[in-house]
Amino acid sequence: MQGAGALAALGGLGALSGCAGTAARAADDIAFWHLLSGPDGVTMGEMLDGYMATDGAPTVTQTVLAWGAPYYTKLAMASAGGRAPDLAIMHAARVPGYAPGGLLDEWDLDLFGEFGVAKEDFPELIWEKMVVDGKLTAIALDSHPFVLYYNTDIAEAAGVLGSDGLLLPTDNPEDFRELALELGAKAPSGYGLSWGYLGDGSNQWRMFSTYYSQLGGTIDLPIGGKMEYQEEIVIQAIEWILSFIDGEVGNPGHDGGTAISEFATGGSGAFYGGVWESGSYRNEGVPFDMTMVPGVFGEPVAYADSHAFVLPHQMTPDEDRRRNVHAAVAYLLKNSITWAGAGHIPAYSPVIEDPAYADLVPQSHYADAVDHLVYDPPAWFTGSGSDFHTYFGNDMQNVWARRTDPLEGWNAFVARINALLLKPTPM
Numbered sequence: 346m347q348g349a350g351a352l353a354a355l356g357g358l359g360a361l362s363g364c365a366g367t368a369a370r371a372a373d374d375i376a377f378w379h380l381l382s383g384p385d386g387v388t389m390g391e392m393l394d395g396y397m398a399t400d401g402a403p404t405v406t407q408t409v410l411a412w413g414a415p416y417y418t419k420l421a422m423a424s425a426g427g428r429a430p431d432l433a434i435m436h437a438a439r440v441p442g443y444a445p446g447g448l449l450d451e452w453d454l455d456l457f458g459e460f461g462v463a464k465e466d467f468p469e470l471i472w473e474k475m476v477v478d479g480k481l482t483a484i485a486l487d488s489h490p491f492v493l494y495y496n497t498d499i500a501e502a503a504g505v506l507g508s509d510g511l512l513l514p515t516d517n518p519e520d521f522r523e524l525a526l527e528l529g530a531k532a533p534s535g536y537g538l539s540w541g542y543l544g545d546g547s548n549q550w551r552m553f554s555t556y557y558s559q560l561g562g563t564i565d566l567p568i569g570g571k572m573e574y575q576e577e578i579v580i581q582a583i584e585w586i587l588s589f590i591d592g593e594v595g596n597p598g599h600d601g602g603t604a605i606s607e608f609a610t611g612g613s614g615a616f617y618g619g620v621w622e623s624g625s626y627r628n629e630g631v632p633f634d635m636t637m638v639p640g641v642f643g644e645p646v647a648y649a650d651s652h653a654f655v656l657p658h659q660m661t662p663d664e665d666r667r668r669n670v671h672a673a674v675a676y677l678l679k680n681s682i683t684w685a686g687a688g689h690i691p692a693y694s695p696v697i698e699d700p701a702y703a704d705l706v707p708q709s710h711y712a713d714a715v716d717h718l719v720y721d722p723p724a725w726f727t728g729s730g731s732d733f734h735t736y737f738g739n740d741m742q743n744v745w746a747r748r749t750d751p752l753e754g755w756n757a758f759v760a761r762i763n764a765l766l767l768k769p770t771p772m
Contacts, residue, residue, distance in 0.1 A: 434652050490690070496631065555648045562582065697715070726765050
């Protein structure tokens with residue numbers, strides 16, 4: 346990306362809104378790139394409208410790009426070629442692959458302090474993802490963990506709701522499986538759990554990462570070395586996941602769409618997915634609630650990522666515009682209860698601690714997940730929408746479909762990751 350070919354490709358970026366050089370724009374004109382579409386994009390637009398309506402606020406011009414590799418490629422090329430926007434959103438787990446290559450500038454925590462934002466305002470696990478090599482290179486807007494949805498009507502009929510109306514807690518595999526079977530006995534489809542994996546490497550990884558981490562598993566990805574992991578725990582996590590896509594607890598052949606549809610139409614008792622699905626279920630009138638994935642192997646840890654604000658590298662940043670960017674982000678953080686409406690957990694703790702957040706249902710029922718987040722292991726090829734997730738899906742899909750032995754599928758994935766670890770970081 347730092348070569349002549351990549352820089353030449355920047356010509357195709359010139360037509361994008363917000364790509365004009367910083368010197369060509371006034372300090373009160375902020376160019377903002379992000380990958381938020383659908384309901385998330387609408388919510389972000391509403392928040393920005395609120396900010397621009399405040400006295401003296403600059404104009405923030407949004408450019409929405411396609412989610413995944415196209416977005417991250419264009420952002421990297423714009424930063425390398427001197428045509429970066431003033432502000433952008435990245436997934437926090439992707440930041441470690443960008444910051445060391447000089448593609449991101451550092452946030453000014455002292456300047457944030459002038460706008461009432463401090464380190465103490467963020468949960469520890471999230472703050473750790475915001476700092477790379479000792480530099481504050483990302484400001485998290487949220488965390489969006491893997492969670493468990495459940496149909497409250499089916500759960501009530503199955504007798505698995507407590508006196509508080511919430512799903513009964515389970516803290517071991519046997520009780521959780523029994524709960525799922527009880528849900529399935531009252532569900533039209535006969536299934537207690539819905540989870541889609543076919544053709545969806547990211548969703549496969551979210552599920553695996555959740556239970557592998559609950560079991561105490563860790564993964565390290567040393568560049569130039571080999572992937573480090575605990576094979577015994579890998580197999581245990583795989584076998585556990587297979588146990589509830591067995592045709593008894595859950596459907597053994599769902600993709601993302603069919604799993605969502607099964608739960609959305611009231612067919613199943615519960616659904617594994619990201620918090621971002623909550624808006625569509627609410628719009629469809631599904632009687633549901635949400636909870637953290639139960640900690641059946643220990644702490645209720647679960648896979649997560651965060652939408653985070655970053656400063657794409659600029660060779661000669663305008664000081665006044667940078668100040669305006671800090672002010673805009675501070676506003677968005679302080680008003681992120683609006684963002685919570687989409688299901689995401691605000692990263693700015695004062696919002697979660699506000700009594701108004703407790704009134705948000707089901708959001709407040711899984712807010713404690715901020716203390717149990719598991720992000721991807723840092724590497725230039727990990728994070729949401731990355732090759733890491735794609736390769737996991739490519740090599741593990743046949744394992745979930747019971748066409749490949751668990752260890753055979755896992756070893757194929759490890760071999761591909763080890764090959765990536767031998768390659769130099771392209772950023």
